[in-house]
Amino acid sequence: MNYVIIGNSVAAVNAVAGIREYDREGSITIVSAENYYAYGRPLISYWLEKRVQDQDMPYRPQEFYEKNCVRVLLGRRAVKLDPEVRQVHLDNGEKLPYDRLLLATGGRPFVPPIAGLTAANYFTFINYDDVRRLEAFAIPGREAVILGAGPTGLKAMESLVQRGVKVTLVELADRIWAPALDPEAGALIAGFLQDNGISLYLNDTLTGIRQEDDGHLHMELKSGRELKADILVIAIGVRPNVELLEGLPGVTINRGVVVGPDLSTGLPGVYAAGDVVDGNPPLLPHAAIQGKIAGRNMAGAQETYLPLPPYNALGFLGLHIISMGNSVATGEGYELLTEVDPATLVYRKLVLKDNRLSGALLINKIDRAGIYRQLLEEGIEVTSFKDALLRPDFGLLSLPETIWKQKLAE
Amino acid sequence: MKKVYARPAYCMNCHLCEVNCIVAHSRSRDLFRAYKRENLRGTARVIVEERLPLSVAVQCRHCDDPRCVAGCISGAMVKDPETGIVYCQEDKCVGCWTCVAGCPYGAIRPGEKNGRPVPLKCDLCREADEPACVAGCPNRALVFEERRAGA
């Protein structure tokens, strides 16, 4: 069996592990557009602030590839897929035959049209090369504007702040990380950011940019406000890299590639996993799990991927947030359990619907968050232990006896 | 694989498993140094949960498909393919705590060691014959055994 994996990040590496659970013999080739062995993309902010060094970037040690007999083609792009003859064409003209192919190409930053924006006057914040480029600019005393106050923007903010750069965040929504933080939590964190010397402009966005003669960037916001900075980082989302499958018969592409429950695309032998998959939240655990299952299925297993609700852990400047599911839902049919202590920046909120956990948001008190996630994913009814959910000693024993006994026996 | 199983009927809430865990994961492996010099109080990788009279030691179940490993952004958290032990290569951890959000048992807690983040989770005392919590349990409320073939 001939396996080809397009992409070399978390989904790809986990697919290798998945394949090798079932097939020790088949040949595996990874085609990586980047010049690096797989690294956890979220590590780039840690790299920029030098909490992680080059040697600690790899997601798996070199021996992982050797042990699993994986050929990795670095700096190569797949440019065309020929499903008729089951070949993938590379940018150097090479044609790789495949029996099973995994599309794990991830996404790329979305950059909106902004007057005056050129490749030279902004940064994105998604891969190793982005921060390698940014490193030279991020020197103490400089100023940066970050467009987008979601997880990527916030991690970019943290790393720049740690490097001594003064940061201004510009966010189109009315609060930080709007899909995960409700207005109250948003306000709490906005205050925290301001206390840390970060400027924050909400309900606003960038409409124009120009480079002045002194090298400074002059930016205009929708509100009319004008900002001056040395660095612009655009972090307002990613778009799936679906080009390879575009226009091929049997493939459906919405925002991403549509896959079946076994993660196969409409093309025989072609699977997809990670951020490129339609409807999949662009989150690392999801990519890893999909990659593993896709790999197993490519090697002959018949495992179903049950769509996982989003969950995410985000920390910056000593603050830690875990969000999951529908963490901002309010109104009819939703019950909210909350614990708020502004003095310690603790905010814990559980969103219940039909007496089941629908979402959770935990700030600065994140112990045992995984139990909530499990309750949420399994759709367990919490009526009998609702009172215990936010108690400081909430734990496995708070769950019904049949559940905790079974969990402890696992 | 051999795992630590709790027998709640015999857990007497002494929390000595936590103490033994802390010592086993200290630099000095000495009770007094661990607590008084290394300041490791509260860093146990096993948590005794209390709903008195019931108490039970909760620790990593070393899942077949561990969420903590799937969610680890740095590749620090791994499952040893030979032993099945899920453990963290602590010098690779950056403290994002996706593992905390992932663990269905709440068996990973955010911790700190020498100013570095450390996920507090059981590693079955990888180098020892028997985990310290089991060896030191005064009432055999913890046992280390193989219960399910291949698990």
Add this chain to the structure above:
Amino acid sequence: MPSLSLMPPEFSVVRDDNKCIKCLACVRQCGFDAQQYDAEDDRLYAIDANCVNCQRCVSICPAGALTIYKNPPPMRPNAHWTEGHLRNIVKQAETGGVLLTGMGNDQPFPPYFDRLLLNASQVTNPSIDPLREPMELRTYLGSRAEPVSREESKDKTSTPLVPIETPIMFSAMSYGSISHEAFESLARAAKAFGTLFNTGEGGLPGDLYEYADHAVVQVASGRFGVHADYLNAGRVIEIKIGQGAKPGIGGHLPGEKITAPVAETRMIPEGTDALSPAPHHDIYSIEDLKQLIFTLKEATRYQKPVSVKISAVHNVAAIASGIARAGADIIAIDGFRGGTGAAPTMIRDHVGIPIELAIAAVDQRLREEGIRNRVSLVAAGGFRSSADVVKAIALGADAVYIATAALIALGCHLCQKCYTGKCSWGIATQDPYRSRRLNPEIGAERLYNLLRGWSHEIKEMLGGMGINSIESLRGNRLHLRGVGLNEVELKLLGVKHAGEAM
């Protein structure tokens, strides 16, 4: 209770802060709320007045940071007004109640076992090495048929003999007075070793019937938990008349200890006091006793030997003779050192006689009357070692019951607070938080080890005497010599003084 007690605490809990790691194990384990933690100040401290010196905290502390000291006498030393008397008087002045206590008589009455020494073979008769030669500890309990005849016995009322693999059984401790865990430990150990445990007067919990074949099932004045299945399941039935720790009085298990499973086992409503009357209200004579003995034998189709347990009291020999004649197969005699879960202190410490004298007197009397073969004699009450066992058998017992020693093996530290139900060691309590500290697996192993150790020692002692069977020692008082005993004591014990030849 006045806010200020006139009596300072008996014990001081001293914590070495250099060692203490603040793991709080002591706080969690103290059954009496003596160990405290102030979370706000992150400070551990002790309320000395609550400490009963049960040593649970000392044993559990991983840092060895705790020591409990006995405080100096609260008043100027006085040989007549001892500290015990003073404390009792003050306590009663404050409460107006009857003094209660647990475990056995702790007063310095002379222990006769310590004034008796064993013989050993030298030159003229060979000693036996039990590691090389067979050594029989198996003992048969019950009534020996008489006379032996070639014809098939016409006697359909004899009951079978019950073998035990060592002449040591676990004495009566009821489920209710001790925890299920402690009870189960005894049952498991008895089964594993091939001896018997005793249900006490609280019945046999439904989940422990698998051990019934090793149970002496008691029938006491309260008749708790007595029903046909219970009687038929046990190996031996024992009518409890008296208990060494509290001869002449009944029992009182407070309602707090009557939890649902205890209530079910005892067949009484949950939470009600379990009162055992002082006498059996249907036994006012030997004839009445005989009626009950045969009622029980009838109920079990003569398959169960019946034992009658009495306290060792002044007239014990005559009473035992009556019991033997009433048809009992076993007589159990409980000496004044016997333990209890609860007894009035004055009764425990001042009523009854030493077991050594009782055994000697009963064995002698039954022999003189030619009925010793009708019954097995079981001695109980304060057996501390295998040497005590050997001496008791040489004085005339068939076997012994141990209870305090068994509890010590399970962790008991003799704090004598059994009656509070707060036992820190999980033994004398029905509180699940406390009782789960005693894992019956471990408890059974420890009891088994104790029986094993004592049995080995008994074999060594027997071998030294040149005897290869415990049967040959029974009543063989020539193997005993007294030291420091007066003529009356020697005569009652039926032994010569050390130095006297055969």
